[in-house]
Amino acid sequence: MKKAGARLYTFLMFLFLYAPILVLIVFSFNDTDTGSRSVWGGFSLRWYQKLFEDRLILEALCNTLLIAVIAAVGSTILGTMAAIGIRSMKRIPRRIMMNVTNFPMVNPEIVTGVSLMLLFVFAVRLLGGRSLGMGSLIAAHITFCLPYVILSVLPKLRQMNPNLYEAAQDLGCPPVKAFFKVVLPEILPGIVTGMIMAFTLSIDDFVISYFTSGTTQTLPIYIYSMTRKRVSPEINALSTVLFGAVMVLLLIVNIRQKKEKPSWEKKEEETL
């Protein structure tokens, strides 16, 4: 009885989570001129065809991917450096630093967006530029991705044996080389997770991008602007493609993690 209840609960939970996506995918294949979301008119790939002909959507997608890649790489590098720095701080400065970096995560997005816009407008005027654009978008995205990267790298640093780095130096390895040879491989899983997180956060961000985009358009902003008329089924098609891509990405990550367990786990197993 209890088990059936638990099953039902799980089923309902997955239904709520995935039913909308399923409906979206099904209606991306709907063959009606009006692009109906309630009447089924047969199977077709016309919205996919239209999607790949639509220059504006593809440009927006191109912008979004470009920004996401740069923001992910940028915030990962900065975030990893910050995490290493924070790790080697004394207790109280470290606590203060952690709070400062966590603040943007709990801060409402709209506040971050508006304040970044004000800052960028001020800076652009000061430098004699005319308009916000790609540059300000990338800067904004790196800013809000940073705390997530730090948060995913720090635990890996904590798990690492601090003596390893010193041992490498004792054996004559210069500090930079010791970092790349010893520390980096240890914390790599955290870095990769942080980077993927930053990438996905950057792709679907709307609020902050909306305020800092100037005359550049990202995909979420473009989709939002379609809502005066109604959201065209092209967007269903695009969402299906994106959902598929993210799914594949997640699968790859999971398989990867299963294959190569972090070295400390292996070590624990060995000592046991």
Added chain:
Amino acid sequence: MKQCFTLGFTLLFVFFCGVSVSAKETAAPDRGVTINVYNWGEYIANGTEGSLDVNAEFTRRTGIQVNYTTFDSNESLYSKLAGGGADYDVIIPSEYMVSKLIEEGMLSKLNFENIPNFQYIDEPFRNPNYDPDNLYSVPYTWGVVGVFYNTDYVESVDSWADLWNEDYAGKILMFDNPRDAFAIAQFRLGCSLNTTEESQWREAASLLKEQRPLVQAYVMDQIFDKMESGEAWIAPYYSGDAAILVDNHENIRFAIPKEGTNYFVDAACIPITSSHQREAEEYINFLCDPEIAGANMDYVGYSTPETAAKAYLSPEVAQSPLHYPTEEVLARTEAFVNLPESTSKLVDSLWAEVKMGGPGESFVLVAIILCFFGVYVSIIVYKRNKRKREMK
């Protein structure tokens, strides 16, 4: 593994970028200028389904690059302009926003010598009430608000009063924005849409409150789905957007009520901050070219303010009363202009009253919340008692 990733992304990239910069035959030499155009979402022919790619064609003919971006409402356009972070050269707001921008000095005067195609704009669209001397704007599209109804359930519609008909209770849809909704009530009352008389707005609001129990939902674009599936029978909407419904469903028809209706215009303007006014005027001129306007509107589905452009439309569209109502109908229309601050505040608060319903409903809401709270508290008390009993 990681290399696979990078490779995949690079390929994806090359593919998309490749798509975005194709089709460049016999182009005019690049002039090294990019203009920023800000228009409504899905409001230009973009080359899909065999239509003309208007922006690409402009670049091909003039050598001016176009950075084309889109907005979802006049208000977001306004916030973008007022925020100061964006540098637009051509914007296409609706009539009341044009008048607001003019009042606030945010538009620059057009040099009509650079826009010779303005000659094709029909007389009724010149010197409109939102831009009385026609110094700042060039109409891009226009349309009227009418009533869509399902002939299976609704025999015919000739008056706005049909949206108050109790036979259709629960099958009526209404606009989910204050100006459009109030306009319907105001036409029933026979007063101006741009009145500043408080009493007239209050009268309209009480009429809308009267209608509220009959209304299934206050919606915008969901009208399409609800009308198509037969979930709703009668709904007001913009002629241009919803023409596709009438074309595809025999049982859905469109009527313009006899009391008159609201007509709207979206017009091209140049913000005062633009640094490429000359090129922006070239773009506006290009949009007014009858051939381009015709091909553009053929895709967009709205009406063109140029008779000359109708030659490039399909004849069914050019003669359809849905797209081009008779002059007699047009004589009974009125466009929005920007309302003074105090009036628009009043409208907003009245609209909130209409949508919230009377105090009775908010009482129900409070009761529900209290109920939940009560259940929550009793669960906590019960658990605590249980724990105490176990401790003993």
